[in-house]
Amino acid sequence: xxxxxxxxxxVISGGLxxxxxxxxxxxxxxVEALGVRVIVIGVxxxxxxLLLLIGLGAGYQAARRGGGGVVIALLRGLLAGAATxxxxxxxxxxxxxxxxxGMFINASPALFEIISFGRGAAGVPLVVAAGxxxxxxxxxxxxxxxxxxxxxxxxVTATIVIGLFQELLQIILQGEEGVRAAIRxxxxxxxxxxPRGALEVFVVVLVASALWRSRRPVVRGWISKRPPRxxxxxRLLGLLLAVAVVLVLPAAGGLFVSQVLVLVGLxxxxxxxxxxxxxxxxxxxxxxxxxxxxxxYTVGLLTSTGQYGVAHWSFxxxxxxxxxxxxxxxxxxxxxxxxxxxxxxxxxxxxxGEIIRLLALSDALRPWFGGSQGILxxxxxxxxxxxxxxxxxxxxxxxxxSAFIAFVAARLRDSRLGRAWMAMREDEDVAEAMGxxxxxxxxxxxxxxxxxxxxxxxxxxxxxxxIFPHSFNLLISINVLALIIVGGMGxxxxxxxxxxxxxxxxxxxxxxxxxxxxxxxxxxxIMMQVKPAGLWPAAAVRRELLKEEPVGAVTEGxxxxxxxx
Amino acid sequence: xxRSFLQRFSIVGLYLWGFRISxxxxxxxxxxxxxxxxCPSVFTLCAFKSRYSADVWLDLLVYGLSQGSVYALxxxxxxxxxxxxxxxxxxxxxVFMAGAYTAYYLAAAFGRAGFLNRHPLLSLAAVxxxxxxxxxxxxxxxxxxxxxxxxxxxxxxxxxxAIGASFFIEYxxxxxxxxxxxxxxxxxxxxxxxxxxxVGILRTQAVVIVAAVALMVVLYGFVMRTKTGxxxxxxxEDLEVASLMGIDVDRVIVITFGIxxxxxxxxxxxxxxxxxxxxxxxxxxxxxxxFTAAVLGGIGNIPGAMLGGVFLGIFESMGPILILxxxxxxxxxxxxxxxxxxxxxxxxxxxxVMVLIFRPSGILGERLATKKA
Numbered sequence: 001x002x003x004x005x006x007x008x009x010x011v012i013s014g015g016l017x018x019x020x021x022x023x024x025x026x027x028x029x030x031v032e033a034l035g036v037r038v039i040v041i042g043v044x045x046x047x048x049x050l051l052l053l054i055g056l057g058a059g060y061q062a063a064r065r066g067g068g069g070v071v072i073a074l075l076r077g078l079l080a081g082a083a084t085x086x087x088x089x090x091x092x093x094x095x096x097x098x099x100x101x102g103m104f105i106n107a108s109p110a111l112f113e114i115i116s117f118g119r120g121a122a123g124v125p126l127v128v129a130a131g132x133x134x135x136x137x138x139x140x141x142x143x144x145x146x147x148x149x150x151x152x153x154x155x156v157t158a159t160i161v162i163g164l165f166q167e168l169l170q171i172i173l174q175g176e177e178g179v180r181a182a183i184r185x186x187x188x189x190x191x192x193x194x195p196r197g198a199l200e201v202f203v204v205v206l207v208a209s210a211l212w213r214s215r216r217p218v219v220r221g222w223i224s225k226r227p228p229r230x231x232x233x234x235r236l237l238g239l240l241l242a243v244a245v246v247l248v249l250p251a252a253g254g255l256f257v258s259q260v261l262v263l264v265g266l267x268x269x270x271x272x273x274x275x276x277x278x279x280x281x282x283x284x285x286x287x288x289x290x291x292x293x294x295x296x297y298t299v300g301l302l303t304s305t306g307q308y309g310v311a312h313w314s315f316x317x318x319x320x321x322x323x324x325x326x327x328x329x330x331x332x333x334x335x336x337x338x339x340x341x342x343x344x345x346x347x348x349x350x351x352x353g354e355i356i357r358l359l360a361l362s363d364a365l366r367p368w369f370g371g372s373q374g375i376l377x378x379x380x381x382x383x384x385x386x387x388x389x390x391x392x393x394x395x396x397x398x399x400x401x402s403a404f405i406a407f408v409a410a411r412l413r414d415s416r417l418g419r420a421w422m423a424m425r426e427d428e429d430v431a432e433a434m435g436x437x438x439x440x441x442x443x444x445x446x447x448x449x450x451x452x453x454x455x456x457x458x459x460x461x462x463x464x465x466x467i468f469p470h471s472f473n474l475l476i477s478i479n480v481l482a483l484i485i486v487g488g489m490g491x492x493x494x495x496x497x498x499x500x501x502x503x504x505x506x507x508x509x510x511x512x513x514x515x516x517x518x519x520x521x522x523x524x525x526i527m528m529q530v531k532p533a534g535l536w537p538a539a540a541v542r543r544e545l546l547k548e549e550p551v552g553a554v555t556e557g558x559x560x561x562x563x564x565x
Numbered sequence: 566x567x568r569s570f571l572q573r574f575s576i577v578g579l580y581l582w583g584f585r586i587s588x589x590x591x592x593x594x595x596x597x598x599x600x601x602x603x604c605p606s607v608f609t610l611c612a613f614k615s616r617y618s619a620d621v622w623l624d625l626l627v628y629g630l631s632q633g634s635v636y637a638l639x640x641x642x643x644x645x646x647x648x649x650x651x652x653x654x655x656x657x658x659x660v661f662m663a664g665a666y667t668a669y670y671l672a673a674a675f676g677r678a679g680f681l682n683r684h685p686l687l688s689l690a691a692v693x694x695x696x697x698x699x700x701x702x703x704x705x706x707x708x709x710x711x712x713x714x715x716x717x718x719x720x721x722x723x724x725x726x727a728i729g730a731s732f733f734i735e736y737x738x739x740x741x742x743x744x745x746x747x748x749x750x751x752x753x754x755x756x757x758x759x760x761x762x763x764v765g766i767l768r769t770q771a772v773v774i775v776a777a778v779a780l781m782v783v784l785y786g787f788v789m790r791t792k793t794g795x796x797x798x799x800x801x802e803d804l805e806v807a808s809l810m811g812i813d814v815d816r817v818i819v820i821t822f823g824i825x826x827x828x829x830x831x832x833x834x835x836x837x838x839x840x841x842x843x844x845x846x847x848x849x850x851x852x853x854x855x856f857t858a859a860v861l862g863g864i865g866n867i868p869g870a871m872l873g874g875v876f877l878g879i880f881e882s883m884g885p886i887l888i889l890x891x892x893x894x895x896x897x898x899x900x901x902x903x904x905x906x907x908x909x910x911x912x913x914x915x916x917x918v919m920v921l922i923f924r925p926s927g928i929l930g931e932r933l934a935t936k937k938a
Contacts, residue, residue, distance in 0.1 A: 028740030103670055105743045284721055286728075335580045336922050342720055343653045347856060348921045351914040354853075358911045363904040364889075439577060474849075478732065485725055518736035524729025525711050528722050 008079070011062045015080030015135070018058035019087020022051055026091060028518065029106035031114055033511050039163030040198040041191060046164065046511070047114060051088070055131050058084040059138025074139050081135015085128040088115050096121035150213055155206035162201050163193045164509065172252050246399065250392045258391040260507040262463060265398030266456045267503045270480045271487070271495035272402070272409050273452030278481070279490030279538065280418060281445035282425030284346040286477050287353025290333070291326045291450035293360065293472035295457025297369060298322040299378065300467040306377030308370050315381035319458045326454025327447045334446030338439055341428065353477060360469040374468035378461050394463050401459065405452050406492055412448070413492070421445055422490075475517065479503070482520045486527055488534025497536045581922070588919065595888035623764060625882045631770035631839060633878020634777035638832035639855035640862070640870035641784060642704075642825025648801035648865030649821055650716070655727035656707055657829060658852015659734040662845065664700030664830025665837045666738055668692045669747055676750035685754050693776070693834050700830025701823045703734065708822040713815075731849075739845040746844045749837045773835045780831055781871055784824065788867060797821055801865060850910065854881075857917040863927030872928060877913065884912040 025031055035047030044052070062080030063073040092115055094100065100107035116123030117130075141149060162169060166188060173184035187197040223231060250258035270292055277283045302311045302318040311318075337348050360369050369375070381388045381397065388394050412418050420441045423431040432438050461467050479502065487498025502523075506516045527534070639661050646654045675681040675688045711730040715723045755772055758765040788794035799807040800817045808814045836851060837843050858877045862869025889905035889912075892898060902908070920927065 024737070028737055030740070104741050106740065278721075282721070284724065335577055336584055336918070338577060340921050340925065343651075343724055344860075344921050344925060346724060347653065347853070347860075348918050350853065351917045351921075355911050355914050355918075358908065358914075362907045362911075364898075364902045364908065366903075439575075478728065481725070481728070515736070515740065517732045518740060521729040521731070521733025521736065525726050525733065528718070528726040528729070529714050532718065532722055 007065075008076075010065070011076045011079050012083050014062055014065075015058050015083025016087060018054050018061075018080065019084040019090075019131075022054045022084055022088050023091045025050055025054070026088070026111055026115060027104045027106055028515070030515055032106060032108065032111045033514060034509075035110075035114060036511050037164060037509065038192055039160055041189070041194050043195055043198070046509075049160065051115075052134060055081050055084050055134030056138035056141070058131075059135030060141055062135070063139030063142045070143055073143060074136055077135040077137075077139020078132045079135070081138065082128050082132040084135065085131020088131070089124045089127045092116050092121060092124055092127060147210075147213060151206050151209035154209035155202040158205040159193075159198050159202045162187070163198065166192045168253065168257065168508065171254055171257075250395045255390065255392060257508075258395050260504055262391045262395050262398050262459075263507060264499045264504045265395065265402050266460055266463075267480060267483060267499040268402045268496055269398070269405060269456035269459070270453045270476075271484050271499055272405050272492070273449040273456070274480050275484045275490065275492070275495050276409060276412070276421075276452065277445050277449040279484060279488075280413060280425065281421040281442065283442065283445060284342075284349070285446075285449070286346050286350035286474070286481070287333075287356070288349070288449075288453060288480055289472050289474065289476040290353045290356040291329060291453035292457040292460065292476065293356060293469070294326045294329045294450070295322045295454030296461040296467050296472075297360070297375070297457075298325045298454070299458040299461040300375040301369075303461075304375050304378050306375065308368070308375045309377070315379070315458075315462055316383075319455070322454050322458040323451045326457070327451040329454075330447035330450025331443050333450065334443045338442055350474070350477075353474065357469055357472050357474075360472070369469075370467075372469060374466055376466045378465050378467065380465065381462050388462070391463065394459065397462075398459055401455055405455060406495075409452075410492055413490075417441065417444060478517075479520070482524055484534075486523055486535060488537040491534060491536050491538035494534050494536040494538065498534070501535070585923070588915070591892065592888055595890075595892040598892055599887055599890055620764075622883070624767075625886065626879060627766050627770050627774075629879035629882030630875060631773040631777075631835075631878070632882060633858075633875035634774050634781075635832045635836045635839075635874075636851065636855045636858045636878050637871040637874025638777050638780060638828045638835070639851060640859040640874045641781070641828045641867060642822075643856050643859040644862070644864055644867060644870040645788075645797070645801075645821045645825050647859065649797070649804070649818060650712070650723075652712070652720070652723045653727065653856065654707075654712075654822075654825070655724065655852075656711070656731040656734055657704075657825065658848035658850075658855070659731050659738075660700045660704050660707070660826050660848070661829040661833045661836070661851060661855075662843070662848030663703045663734060663738065663833075664696035664826075665833025665847070666742065666747075666843045666845070667699040668696035668830075668834050669749055669837065669843050671695050672750050673747075681750055682753045685752050689752065689772075693831050696830040696834045697827040698830070700833065701826040704822045704826025704829070705819060707734075708819060713818075731852075735845050735848070742845065744845065746842045749841050749843060751841065752838075755838070769838050773838055776835055777832070780828065784828060785867060785871075787824070793817070793820060853917070854913050857913060857920065860917070860925070861920050861927055863929040866927065866929050869927055869929035876928075877916065880916065881909055881913050885909050888912070 031047040031050060033047070034050060035045045037046040039045055039049060058080040059077035062076040065076075068076075092112060095107055095112050112120065115127065117126055119126065144152070170184060170188055170190075173180040173188075175181045175184075187193065187201060189197070193201075223234065226234070250261060253261075270288065273291065274285060274288050277285045277288070299315065299318045299322045301308060302313045302321060303309065303315055305312060313321075333349075333352055337345060337352075340348050359365055361372050363371055365371070381394075386393075388397060420431070420436045423434060423436060424438060424441055428438060460471075464471075483498035483502040484495055485498075486502055487494030487496070502520065506513045506519075512519075639657065642657050642660070643654060646652065646657070672681065672688070672692045675692070681688050707730055711726045712723055715726055755768045757768055759768050759771055760766075761771070788797060796807070796812045796817050797820065799810065799812055800814055804814060807817075832851075833843075833848075836847075840847075854877060855874065858873035859870045860873070861877060862871070862873030885905035885908060889902040889908055892902050
């Protein structure tokens with residue numbers, strides 16, 4: 001009996017934590033700011049969706065913990081959801097009694113209207129009741145069998161995604177007639193996604209997902225029965241299709257999408273470089289943006305037609321120089337900090353990165369680097385008369401260079417050098433004892449990683465046409481670090497996944513970008529506890545980080561011998 | 566392992582020596598140049614005299630002292646946590662910001678009510694107390710949420726979590742309170758100067774120094790004299806042996822975070838007294854500099870952190886004028902480096918990197934760099 005009461009107490013306190021989260025996202029401004037983005041017209045916007053998801057989460061986690069029958073689980077969900085609602089209701093009461101706005105700038109009347117369903121302080125019972133209902137829904141989700149929950153989840157997710165990006169999709173599907181226009185007119189109205197369209201999307205995806213669920217084994221079986229040549233052909237076909245989609249993306253998506261894609265590409269380049277240092281070699285570098293800056297400044301100085309340009313070279317001649325300069329910078333940067341390890345290394349590199357930025361910004365070096373005014377008039381690259389004049393064209397440079405650099409990184413990873421890096425990451429002393437020359441190996445990590453970022457910086461200079469030292473602040477290093485960690489340290493596809501999620505998404509959802517670093521911070525903390533290996537983990541890291549792997553695997557076989565040795 | 570002569574004096578060694586010598590040359594050349602301000606060129610020796618009077622140097626010294634004592638207070642938190650958990654609490658600077666920022670609202674309310682100038686000491690104490698309590702609570706939540714679950718994880722993991730926590734706190738405050746600067750209210754009696762031993766000293770700076778020193782004395786007494794303090798030192802010496810001796814390690818860690826947080830919160834208010842404004846990003850650079858101070862003094866070493874903080878503060882305030890302004894390079898900088906104050910942080914960061922490279926054990930630290938660092 002007592003343990004029962006204890007578990008009910010846990011349900012309520014769990015619900016209150018979710019309630020605190022709801023209050024937090026409200027006061028921090030997310031609910032109101034994201035409320036601008038309507039998902040389904042007249043039904044829900046992004047801000048309300050956030051609160052809804054928190055309520056669902058409260059019910060879900062309350063029902064998942066502890067046994068009991070269906071009724072008990074639903075009751076837990078109800079209680080947790082009501083506690084979440086109570087948190088928001090408390091904010092409502094407080095907000096109507098005291099003027100919170102003097103302190104919390106986001107505690108605006110608009111926010112309270114969203115929370116209270118437009119009823120002000122009278123909405124308190126309604127908020128708690130709504131929380132309870134949502135909590136029950138969340139709890140119900142745990143009770144559904146997988147065959148129902150899967151397609152249902154897919155349908156809801158698809159509807160939300162299509163609603164969130166309706167503006168973009170409408171641009172892609174523009175035109176007066178043809179298939180694209182037909183699809184557009186079927187789902188959207190000019191203002192967005194109407195309830196009817198949402199329902200259509202939901203049903204179509206639901207059915208498709210259910211069908212796929214039941215047919216998947218058949219299709220897989222059919223493929224696996226084909227001769228290997230056909231299988232390879234199919235895989236190649238899939239790959240070609242993906243490449244084709246990527247190639248037409250800028251043309252289909254327009255200027256804005258191209259700009260986002262170029263940014264994703266630049267961050268992928270930097271991510272590949274930092275991944276080499278942190279993921280492969282285990283050298284945490286918080287000053288990584290310095291290499292990006294060095295690449296950009298090299299190209300800027302060599303090609304600029306403005307005041308600070310020294311050579312008026314073409315972009316293509318300047319890029320190799322930028323690569324070499326950032327490679328050398330990597331060596332010079334790495335040399336003094338060879339003996340520093342672990343946390344100290346992170347701080348030392350942070351110091352270096354800041355020194356570079358402050359020097360570029362200072363009046364002392366202004367005659368050469370333009371100080372805070374930066375370098376202007378960096379010409380666009382061109383080949384035989386074709387000018388890469390904007391993001392839509394520069395995207396292809398980014399694409400080719402990231403593909404090339406990803407290839408180089410993959411080959412490096414599987415080379416002798418790559419294995420040396422990983423050995424060093426595991427244990428520097430042991431690696432040295434095994435005959436690895438730590439000095440060379442570390443310097444190569446800094447140099448090659450720096451060169452990758454330098455490539456990104458070179459393209460960045462051409463993209464913007466001007467270079468300002470303010471662009472190279474610490475936040476970029478943190479951004480890159482966050483994306484390789486979310487993607488998976490040491491994993492190459494993880495870098496792309498990470499930059500799509502952490503760079504592409506916030507850029508596409510412009511209202512969201514104010515909260516970018518807030519979400520990054522939370523993502524880093526949560527990832528480290530839940531999924532330290534990242535979304536797309538590298539095989540080796542997966543082995544290393546998941547220490548609580550099945551005990552049986554350790555007591556037998558070659559792994560155990562290694563562990564004992 | 567016997568290495569040949571050539572291996573020992575490798576390129577790396579040469580490079581490091583070059584690094585040392587060039588920094589030394591810059592310091593010597595620059596200070597020399599500063600005290601020869603009246604001469605037509607650096608190469609002609611004339612009266613050993615700087616452009617600035619003794620009063621200016623004294624002002625800089627006091628400013629450095631007050632700045633340094635704030636760094637020292639923040640550094641205490643770094644050094645105690647590092648001593649016990651061997652991890653850099655990257656979010657410590659933001660705990661400092663959180664204390665100052667929250668207390669700002671109390672100070673502003675006092676200012677509007679007129680309480681600030683009616684009972685200056687009482688109101689300062691209340692503002693300090695609120696800052697300390699807020700900062701302490703945030704530090705405790707941080708420990709519970711971001712660090713405790715990761716205590717047995719590989720070393721990089723808690724550091725990344727700490728970086729995440731740092732940005733989370735900063736941007737949460739930005740979302741709550743806005744991205745602008747908030748002007749800290751001023752206490753009337755702390756305006757102007759006090760004449761101490763015939764020398765005029767800015768009152769705020771005197772208050773900051775006195776308050777910081779008092780807090781440090783209390784903290785030092787706590788760590789050295791009380792039973793809990795002894796337990797803290799024991800855990801920092803050897804966590805496992807201490808737990809075998811019956812010390813509740815979890816409790817000690819929580820107390821350490823709490824004390825470090827409280828010190829940082831107080832430091833936040835003192836910092837705001839000097840700079841008269843708060844901002845959501847204000848904790849970042851003082852945090853890094855306080856870490857520098859902690860390393861400078863020998864990490865894990867409490868008197869070392871205090872010494873390191875004061876040393877760094879003075880160096881930072883005097884460095885630009887002492888070294889950079891006199892750095893006259895014929896042909897390029899005939900009149901010394903322009904706008905040397907822009908490079909104040911470069912001096913601090915260079916010092917950080919130099920200490921990490923050449924003496925990671927710090928001034929007072931033992932040689933445990935490879936074991937602990």
